[in-house]
Amino acid sequence: xxxxxxxxxxxxxxxxxxxxxxxxxxxxxxxxxxxxxxxxxxxxxxxxxxxxxxxxxxxxxxxxxxxxxxxxxxxxxxxxxxxxxxxxxxxxxxxxxxxxxxxxxxxxxxxxxxxxxxxxxxxxxxxxxxxxxxxxxxxxxxxxxxxxxxxxxxxxxxxxxxxxxxxxxxxxxxxxxxxxxxxxxxxxxxxxxxxxxxxxxxxxxxxxxxxxxxxxxxxxxxxxxxxxxxxxxxxxxxxxxxxxxxxxxxxxxxxxxxxxxxxxxxxxxxxxxxxxxxxxxxxxxxxxxxxxxxxxxxxxxxxxxxxxxxxxxxxxxxxxxxxxxxxxxxxxxxxxxxxxxxxxxxxxxxxxxxxxxxxxxxxxxxxxxxxxxxxxxxxxxxxxxxxxxxxxxxxxxxxxxxxxxxxxxxxxxxxxxxxxxxxxxxxxxxxxxxxxxxxxxxxxxxxxxxxxxxxxxxxxxxxxxxxxxxxxxxxxxxxxxxxxxxxxxxxxxxxxxxxxxxxxxxxxxxxxxxxxxxxxxxxxxxxxxxxxxxxxxxxxxxxxxxxxxxxxxxxxxxxxxxxxxxxxxxxxxxxxxxxxxxxxxxxxxxxxxxxxxxxxxxxxxxxxxxxxxxxxxxxxxxxxxxxxxxxxxxxxxxxxxxxxxxxxxxxxxxxxxxxxxxxxxxxxxxxxxxxxxxxxxxxxxxxxxxxxxxxxxxxxxxxxxxxxxxxxxxxxxxxxxxxxxxxxxxxxxxxxxxxxxxxxxxxxxxxxxxxxxxxxxxxxxxxx
Amino acid sequence: xxxxxxxxxxxxxxxxxxxxxxxxxxxxxxxxxxxxxxxxxxxxxxxxxxxxxxxxxxxxxxxxxxxxxxxxxxxxxxxxxxxxxxxxxxxxxxxxxxxxxxxxxxxxxxxxxxxxxxxxxxxxxxxxxxxxxxxx
Numbered sequence: 068x069x070x071x072x073x074x075x076x077x078x079x080x081x082x083x084x085x086x087x088x089x090x091x092x093x094x095x096x097x098x099x100x101x102x103x104x105x106x107x108x109x110x111x112x113x114x115x116x117x118x119x120x121x122x123x124x125x126x127x128x129x130x131x132x133x134x135x136x137x138x139x140x141x142x143x144x145x146x147x148x149x150x151x152x153x154x155x156x157x158x159x160x161x162x163x164x165x166x167x168x169x170x171x172x173x174x175x176x177x178x179x180x181x182x183x184x185x186x187x188x189x190x191x192x193x194x195x196x197x198x199x200x201x202x203x204x205x206x207x208x209x210x211x212x213x214x215x216x217x218x219x220x221x222x223x224x225x226x227x228x229x230x231x232x233x234x235x236x237x238x239x240x241x242x243x244x245x246x247x248x249x250x251x252x253x254x255x256x257x258x259x260x261x262x263x264x265x266x267x268x269x270x271x272x273x274x275x276x277x278x279x280x281x282x283x284x285x286x287x288x289x290x291x292x293x294x295x296x297x298x299x300x301x302x303x304x305x306x307x308x309x310x311x312x313x314x315x316x317x318x319x320x321x322x323x324x325x326x327x328x329x330x331x332x333x334x335x336x337x338x339x340x341x342x343x344x345x346x347x348x349x350x351x352x353x354x355x356x357x358x359x360x361x362x363x364x365x366x367x368x369x370x371x372x373x374x375x376x377x378x379x380x381x382x383x384x385x386x387x388x389x390x391x392x393x394x395x396x397x398x399x400x401x402x403x404x405x406x407x408x409x410x411x412x413x414x415x416x417x418x419x420x421x422x423x424x425x426x427x428x429x430x431x432x433x434x435x436x437x438x439x440x441x442x443x444x445x446x447x448x449x450x451x452x453x454x455x456x457x458x459x460x461x462x463x464x465x466x467x468x469x470x471x472x473x474x475x476x477x478x479x480x481x482x483x484x485x486x487x488x489x490x491x492x493x494x495x496x497x498x499x500x501x502x503x504x505x506x507x508x509x510x511x512x513x514x515x516x517x518x519x520x521x522x523x524x525x526x527x528x529x530x531x532x533x534x535x536x537x538x539x540x541x542x543x544x545x546x547x548x549x550x551x552x553x554x555x556x557x558x559x560x561x562x563x564x565x566x567x568x569x570x571x572x573x574x575x576x577x578x579x580x581x582x583x584x585x586x587x588x589x590x591x592x593x594x595x596x597x598x599x600x601x602x603x604x605x606x607x608x609x610x611x612x613x614x615x616x617x618x619x620x621x622x623x624x625x626x627x628x629x630x631x632x633x634x635x636x637x638x639x640x641x642x643x644x645x646x647x648x649x650x651x652x653x654x655x656x657x658x659x660x661x662x663x664x665x666x667x668x669x670x671x672x673x674x675x676x677x678x679x680x681x682x683x684x685x686x687x688x689x690x691x692x693x694x695x696x697x698x699x700x701x702x703x704x705x706x707x708x709x710x711x712x713x714x715x716x717x718x719x720x721x722x723x724x725x726x727x728x729x730x731x732x733x734x735x736x737x738x739x740x741x742x743x744x745x746x747x748x749x750x751x752x753x754x755x756x757x758x759x760x761x762x763x764x765x766x767x768x769x770x771x772x773x774x775x776x777x778x779x780x781x782x783x784x785x786x787x788x789x790x791x792x793x794x795x796x797x798x799x800x801x802x803x804x805x806x807x808x809x810x811x812x813x814x815x816x817x818x819x820x821x822x823x824x825x826x827x828x829x830x831x832x833x834x835x
Numbered sequence: 836x837x838x839x840x841x842x843x844x845x846x847x848x849x850x851x852x853x854x855x856x857x858x859x860x861x862x863x864x865x866x867x868x869x870x871x872x873x874x875x876x877x878x879x880x881x882x883x884x885x886x887x888x889x890x891x892x893x894x895x896x897x898x899x900x901x902x903x904x905x906x907x908x909x910x911x912x913x914x915x916x917x918x919x920x921x922x923x924x925x926x927x928x929x930x931x932x933x934x935x936x937x938x939x940x941x942x943x944x945x946x947x948x949x950x951x952x953x954x955x956x957x958x959x960x961x962x963x964x965x966x967x968x969x970x971x
Contacts, residue, residue, distance in 0.1 A: 711867035715859075719875035723960060726882055730968045789929050790943065791864040799869060800945045800952070801929055807948075808912055811955040815905040818959040822902065825970040 068123040068137050071104055072190060075183025079176040087172065094166075095513070097175050098158035101182060105151035108144065115144050116538040118545070122192070131195075132253050138192035141542020145391070146189040146320055148539075149398050150313050154182050156402075156517035157308040163513035164304055164409055174214060178308070181207035185313050189320055194243040194253050201239060201281070201321075204314050205232040211305040212298045224297035230609075231294040235284025239321075242277025245270050246328075258328045259549060266332055275334055278325060279342075286318025286372045289346040293602035295369055299361040303409030306361060311368045311401040316394060319375045323390065327549035330382055339380025344476050346373030351483035355583065360408045360418040360491050364401065367444075367487040370480060371397045374459065381462055381473075384548060389458035391543040392556070395535070396443065396455035399525040403440035404491050406518040407433055411495055413514070414507050420490055421584075425500030429507040433515045434496035439522035441492025443529070445485040447573060451529035454556060456481060456572065460565045478572055485576030486583070532556035633750070636757050643760045647767065654770055666707060674700045682751075687732045695725040712795040845887035849896075852880030860953050861946075870949035874956025881957075882964055890965060901965065904958030912951025915944045 078100055111121065120140040127134050139147070158178065165171050184203035191197040206229070213225030247253045249268045250261045258265070265271060282288070287295040298310050309315070322339070329335055347370045354366035371393075378390035410433050411426065412418050427434040439450075446456035459481075463473040509515065528535055536556045623634055673696065680693040698721030705714035742750075781802060782794055791797035799807050856877035863869030881901075885893035919928035931943035 712869065712872070715867060715872045716875065719872060719879060722879055723875065723882070723964075726879075726886075727964060727967065730964065789945065790931055791945070793863060793865055793867060793869070795867075796863040796869040796949075797945075799871070800864075800948045804916060804945075804948060807952060808916060811909060811912060811952055814959045815909060815955060818902065818905065818962040821963045822966045825966050 069125050069135055071107055072187045073183060074100060075179035079180040082172050082176040094171055095162040098155055101151045101154035101158050105155055108147045108151055111139060111144055112538045115141055115542045133195045134193055135196060136192040136254060137190040138256060139190060140546045142323055142546035143189045145539060145543045147186060150182060150185045153308060153312045153402050157304045159513055160406055160517045161304045163511045164413060177207050177210045188317055192255050194255060198240050198243050202236050204317060205229060205236060208309050208314055211309060212301040214302055221300045224300040228294040228298045231284050231291055235281045238277045239281025242274050245274050262328060275329060279338060282318035282321045286315050287369050288342050288376055289349050290601035292369045296362055296365040299365050303405060307402050307405035311405055312398045315372055322379045323547045326379060326547050336380050336382050339376050343373045343377030343380050347377055347480040348476055351480045354487040355483050358419050358421055360420055363487050363491050364404055367484050368401055370484055378462060381466055383462060385465060386462035387547045388544045389462045391540050392458055393455045396452050399521050400440040400443040400452060403436055403518040403521040407437040410510055410514055414510060415504055420494055423495035424498035427496040428500045430509045432519060436518040436522040437492040437496055439526055441488045443525035444488030445573060445576060446569060449529045451525045454529055454532060456569060457565050460568045478568060481572045482575040486579045489580045636753055640757050640760055643764060647763055655766060670700045670703050691725055691728040695721055842887045845884050849880050849884045853877055863949060870952035871956055874953040878957050878960035881961055890968060901958050901961035904954045908951045908954030908958060912948050915947040918944055
């Protein structure tokens with residue numbers, strides 16, 4: 068199991084090495100991986116259908132409770148099959164769609180990486196590894212959206228998507244850690260047993276907010292939905308795979324997975340119903356006004372995700388069953404429509420729906436797939452979509468007092484979705500074929516067979532729901548409900564209100580389709596609301612954030628060393644003063660002090676004189692020499708207090724500092740008066756304040772009881788453990804050798820920095 | 836500062852100071868000293884020489900760019916740090932030869948680590964000072 072989850076990463080890691088060989092016709096061989104995985108996961112169906120679930124444990128960081136604990140139940144199985152099944156078709160489709168692309172190997176690497184992350188996400192029982200895989204999907208999505216990285220809007224969209232989903236991911240991590248804190252376990256299976264504890268804990272609301280933030284950003288719920296239309300900049304196979312069938316459903320998966328843990332609570336249900344409801348209506352209405360095929364599909368995907376959140380929010384058995392079915396329904400028809408859109412784009416070079424028509428005459432098989440998908444999307448019998456739609460209406464109708472409002476919302480959403488589906492699936496293929504497209508021909512079967520398979524399944528599952536009823540859908544519902552449900556999927560429910568609603572939906576949608584013709588005018592009307600959309604608000608916010616950051620940087624990083632020193636010292640002084648005067652108790656224990664010797668007095672006198680010289684001299688060299696004298700005097704003080712190692716080092720460092728100063732200053736013009744009296748007084752004051760505070764701090768430290776434990780340990784063990792008698796050196800090279808290692812690395816980096824900065828500047832002067 | 840006295844003195848000082856630096860490096864484990872101070876002293880020796888004779892002369896003595904001492908020193912220190920891993924110890928465990936070597940005394944991984952520090956310090960100081968004095 069571990070291998071099956073990580074195989075995609077392994078493949079991605081190998082591709083840079085052998086990718087060149089696989090760029091050409093052999094690239095289709097890579098599709099073997101998802102196909103094998105698909106078959107592997109299919110083999111679990113009989114067991115899962117019998118109500119079993121599988122556990123696989125692999126240790127990773129057991130000390131922190133983070134392990135690869137994989138748990139395969141109905142819900143995971145449905146998702147793994149979607150991931151590997153649609154993955155297989157997308158892999159095959161890509162080999163023709165991006166044929167000859169120079170970075171095809173890279174593309175497959177990202178796809179494989181994504182597939183693995185997604186498998187890990189839906190199989191993890193450990194919520195920390197779940198989070199890690201969650202973030203990995205965001206990262207691979209970032210690479211895939213920005214695949215055409217020479218296109219600026221591609222890059223912007225991928226950053227936006229990463230920003231939004233990554234932002235939500237951090238909330239999710241916080242939520243997971245809180246859950247672990249409350250229950251003492253990171254395992255979802257164990258969390259399910261502690262529902263009461265979680266529900267009554269004061270952190271419950273916080274946990275809910277965190278998990279919701281994660282799920283809503285990932286699954287593009289209002290008001291975080293705007294990254295998804297942007298993500299359509301990715302090549303179409305990516306949109307199919309990540310942004311309609313699998314990745315965006317990760318948020319849905321999370322909510323479904325946590326329904327037995329966090330669900331069945333007023334806050335949970337209300338929030339999800341409201342957010343899901345707003346999303347499905349908002350996005351469905353938006354979809355109606357789009358012209359770009361992918362834009363239509365993006366908004367209808369957001370709307371479908373809203374429907375799923377809404378259903379999980381309803382939380383009744385019927386609603387959760389409807390959600391389980393709708394996940395599959397939507398994946399089948401939406402992936403088909405995306406693949407078809409890719410073909411249209413590939414062959415005609417446009418995705419503008421108002422220009423496309425009559426393509427059936429040149430690419431019939433593609434048209435059949437698209438029309439079947441549009442039928443399933445519309446919920447026209449006998450498609451699988453009809454079944455899904457019936458279940459949704461049944462769920463809303465039986466939801467107590469609010470039934471009428473909720474049902475009305477669902478009907479309006481479905482009418483708009485039907486319209487969007489027809490626009491994307493039927494409009495381009497019927498009517499008159501424009502002259503310029505007459506010479507088009509059918510693309511390679513590698514491209515049109517995958518959508519046909521998916522669309523075909525959408526009809527077969529509708530006619531024969533018993534194929535997937537017990538083996539697939541029932542275990543899913545069982546996993547979400549945490550009990551064994553009793554139902555059977557049926558196409559025909561008899562004459563009922565639900566059937567009436569379905570008829571209204573279909574009639575309304577068809578009416579809309581014949582009345583409303585997509586045009587620039589409609590799009591323009593919709594774009595008028597752009598300035599108040601969440602996207603513009605978010606972008607404005609990031610704009611303000613950026614300009615503030617720039618402003619602060621310009622003030623602090625102004626390029627003048629003296630201002631850097633001033634801001635650092637001021638900050639430290641304020642901090643120190645605050646801390647010192649909060650609980651300051653100046654007390655000097657004179658009895659503790661040793662007697663003052665004549666040497667110390669002399670050295671201090673020398674230092675005082677040098678300081679005066681440094682400050683008031685009119686010659687730079689004198690100032691530097693006087694500073695050197697102060698340094699040497701400090702060395703002497705170290706010597707008096709028996710720290711010869713420190714004294715030696717300080718001595719050499721001071722020598723080198725003086726040499727450096729002389730080197731630099733030697734070439735400068737004669738002493739100039741660069742600063743006025745005002746700033747000199749300011750600097751002097753700051754120096755005095757800082758020095759005074761440090762002195763006070765030192766005195767305060769003396770009052771603290773001294774911890775001799777560590778130094779005593781070093782002194783005792785220096786010879787026995789490290790065979791050295793000089794404790795200072797033993798600490799440097801043995802006890803704390805890792806610190807030294809890092810320090811010499813830092814030193815080297817500094818030297819390289821000086822070297823490259825100065826040498827580079829030399830070169831730019833040479834160029835001029 | 837190219838006076839004849841300074842020049843003459845510097846050509847004698849260089850080997851003496853370098854010897855002294857190595858002496859400081861080797862005695863570090865038992866008496867005040869060590870790789871860091873030793874490296875600084877060695878660097879000062881070269882800097883004094885370059886003051887008296889010009890950087891070109893000093894470069895001629897060293898033969899290669901002093902910056903190369905940094906990777907050499909870092910690798911040596913790293914090697915000393917990870918060798919114990921292969922003999923079953925933790926990172927940075929001290930490994931020692933059974934018997935003392937004449938003149939040097941006890942030889943162990945800590946000494947090699949210290950030599951690494953020594954070389955890095957020389958490389959860093961000389962790179963910085965040579966770069967600055969050449970550029971200005």
